[in-house]
Amino acid sequence: MWHLLHVTIHLCYFAINIANALESHLISKGLLRRYKSLHISKLQYLAIVIESEDCRTSNVIELLQWLADLGVKHVCLYDMEGILKKSKDFILEKFDGATLFQENDVLLDQPLMTLEFASLSDGKEAVAKAANVLFMKYLKSGSTSSYQGEQIFTESQMGEALKTVGGNGPEPDLLLVYGPARCHLGFPAWRIRYTEIQHMGPLKSMKYGSLIKAIYKFTMVQQNYGK
Amino acid sequence: MPFSLHFSPTPLITAPSPLSKPSFLVPYYHTLHAPKSPLCSSMEHALTHQGKQEAFDLRPEDSQTLPLGLRRDAMPSHVAVIMDGNRRWARLRDLPVRSGYEAGVESLRKIVEICCKWGIKVLSVFAFSSDNWFRPKVEVEFLMSLFERGMQEDTGIFFRENIRISVIGDLTKLPKALQELMVNLEEATKNNTLFQLIVAVSYSGHYDVVQACQRLALKAKCGLIEPSDINVSLMEQELETNCTEFPHPDLLIRTSGEFRISNFMLWQLAYTELYFAQSLWPDFGEAEFLKALLAFQQRQRRYGV
Numbered sequence: 001m002w003h004l005l006h007v008t009i010h011l012c013y014f015a016i017n018i019a020n021a022l023e024s025h026l027i028s029k030g031l032l033r034r035y036k037s038l039h040i041s042k043l044q045y046l047a048i049v050i051e052s053e054d055c056r057t058s059n060v061i062e063l064l065q066w067l068a069d070l071g072v073k074h075v076c077l078y079d080m081e082g083i084l085k086k087s088k089d090f091i092l093e094k095f096d097g098a099t100l101f102q103e104n105d106v107l108l109d110q111p112l113m114t115l116e117f118a119s120l121s122d123g124k125e126a127v128a129k130a131a132n133v134l135f136m137k138y139l140k141s142g143s144t145s146s147y148q149g150e151q152i153f154t155e156s157q158m159g160e161a162l163k164t165v166g167g168n169g170p171e172p173d174l175l176l177v178y179g180p181a182r183c184h185l186g187f188p189a190w191r192i193r194y195t196e197i198q199h200m201g202p203l204k205s206m207k208y209g210s211l212i213k214a215i216y217k218f219t220m221v222q223q224n225y226g227k
Numbered sequence: 228m229p230f231s232l233h234f235s236p237t238p239l240i241t242a243p244s245p246l247s248k249p250s251f252l253v254p255y256y257h258t259l260h261a262p263k264s265p266l267c268s269s270m271e272h273a274l275t276h277q278g279k280q281e282a283f284d285l286r287p288e289d290s291q292t293l294p295l296g297l298r299r300d301a302m303p304s305h306v307a308v309i310m311d312g313n314r315r316w317a318r319l320r321d322l323p324v325r326s327g328y329e330a331g332v333e334s335l336r337k338i339v340e341i342c343c344k345w346g347i348k349v350l351s352v353f354a355f356s357s358d359n360w361f362r363p364k365v366e367v368e369f370l371m372s373l374f375e376r377g378m379q380e381d382t383g384i385f386f387r388e389n390i391r392i393s394v395i396g397d398l399t400k401l402p403k404a405l406q407e408l409m410v411n412l413e414e415a416t417k418n419n420t421l422f423q424l425i426v427a428v429s430y431s432g433h434y435d436v437v438q439a440c441q442r443l444a445l446k447a448k449c450g451l452i453e454p455s456d457i458n459v460s461l462m463e464q465e466l467e468t469n470c471t472e473f474p475h476p477d478l479l480i481r482t483s484g485e486f487r488i489s490n491f492m493l494w495q496l497a498y499t500e501l502y503f504a505q506s507l508w509p510d511f512g513e514a515e516f517l518k519a520l521l522a523f524q525q526r527q528r529r530y531g532v
Contacts, residue, residue: 131440
């Protein structure tokens with residue numbers, strides 16, 4: 001009975017994978033009408049999270065080319081261990097359709113894609129550093145408050161402190177996760193309050209059609225931000 | 228977030244007592260009750276015939292029985308839930324929004340019972356976010372009264388079932404009476420060990436990080452720690468989820484087909500498996516929960532290692 005159940009589940013997943021692959025193929029060939037016109041302007045900032053073990057620069061460059069073809073203008077590439085950060089120069093050299101994202105860059109339409117590279121040090125560690133910045137300012141202010149219930153820091157102050165330590169880029173509208181696990185692997189948490197998250201599977205199995213589908217789904221979302 | 232905690236003392240699968248909700252809602256309840264999964268039909272049959280007092284009892288043999296396919300050794304210790312879709316559920320049925328919240332409460336009761344039986348130690352629920360304060364005043368007031376009523380009515384269940392209640396969030400914004408009730412309930416149940424329910428009220432991930440920074444700053448000012456000591460580990464200890472042995476959820480479930488975490492436990496969810504379910508929260512039952520847990524157990528989780 002157990003083996004029968006096991007086989008049944010595997011067959012179901014196999015069928016689902018075949019269907020997804022077929023759909024992806026049809027989308028990439030432009031045969032599915034609704035995916036033909038993407039409202040790409042809605043996607044102001046895209047984050048890509050990749051498992052460090054799966055970071056193959058050839059795949060990354062191909063993915064960036066697809067994104068450029070679709071008209072995506074601002075991308076953040078993240079992996080925990082910073083392998084993409086270390087390969088930044090190589091990636092920018094091989095993919096000549098991009099410039100490095102500068103912190104003060106405004107998200108405007110630009111001829112070249114801007115690329116940001118992030119790792120774990122830009123996430124929790126940056127927040128800890130920002131906490132230090134806030135504390136130093138608090139000390140200097142000479143505040144005598146010691147009442148635990150009183151608010152001495154605000155969220156916007158934290159945002160400013162994160163900018164100071166280089167840890168507060170734009171909030172991505174969409175975050176695509178390439179890897180076996182469906183989690184964001186420590187992407188700077190401060191920035192993903194309302195970010196749509198899509199799991200794309202392993203990077204080595206990435207498909208153009210799946211990318212289009214994920215972006216299309218994002219463009220159809222209406223958020224009320226809790227209100 | 229559209230949820231309110233209201234543990235009615237009535238058995239799970241029968242209509243709640245008319246006293247627990249406005250009478251004009253009662254006639255609609257039977258036709259709108261969530262369809263049953265065939266997997267839980269035997270469990271429901273047993274529950275139905277145990278009677279009112281035993282509805283939440285955990286028989287020893289039940290605690291050993293898991294649905295086929297689920298592995299006890301791979302159960303998540305901490306599951307977090309964004310209970311989205313209560314209002315949409317009500318609108319789809321031309322019901323007032325309140326009905327959606329009431330139905331959401333029933334759904335939560337079921338999930339808590341399932342967690343207890345399947346060995347999940349902690350369940351965190353996003354009951355009311357910082358953003359929800361911008362909802363219509365009438366709706367917010369209803370939710371606050373629902374919280375208060377629910378906690379008062381279900382205190383007995385928490386004690387009987389050895390459930391610990393923890394509340395996280397900026398409670399200073401809540402009505403005074405509700406604040407006191409929550410604090411007292413936390414204190415009274417702090418030694419309960421079977422299961423912990425963490426209710427996030429007036430909470431956001433941003434708020435949690437900022438309050439952790441604040442607590443550290445005050446500690447440093449009092450000389451308890453050095454400013455240079457402030458690091459990731461110390462931050463973790465000051466987050467409000469430090470009220471549990473398992474502060475990082477293993478699995479996050481969000482219902483209603485939305486694919487985002489909406490400012491919930493931002494710091495804590497770094498390695499959490501994210502599961503986005505299509506069903507609206509009042510329809511999220513045992514079958515859907517089982518699917519989420521099976522998906523969790525099948526993933527290759529490297530925890531970033």
